[in-house]
Amino acid sequence: MAKIITYLEETVDELLNKVSWPTWKELQTSAIIVLVASVIIALLVWIMDFTFGIRDGEGVIWQGILGFYYDFVTPEFLNP
Template sequence: MAGFINYVSESFNELKNHVTWPTFAEAQKLTVTVAVFSIIFSLAIWGVDTVFSNLIDKYFEWVKS
């Protein structure tokens, strides 16, 4: 148990004294950047999924015939 308390104490000290936190404006800019790239990436995955789904549907239609 003492090891866990020591770990939490050292982690808190590290976050408080040694981490350089971004400014609010920088955090907002980075949040918008992550949101935009997440949307673009999800649309790209949706597009690839749609294309492969259609190809597989057409393949099985061709096999049935």
């Protein structure tokens, strides 16, 4: 039991005295960078999804570049 108490005391000491926490300004800057990067990645994924084709539950909204290619290459009897 003494080892567990020692472990918890050392953990608290490390978190309070030995860890270098970021300042409020550094935290805000990092959060903004993460937000901007997330928006950019989301836009890139959306652009790729739109380019290569978007499908809804009932049919094709936009078949994209690959859809046009597959329509051109696929034999007529395989196309529904």
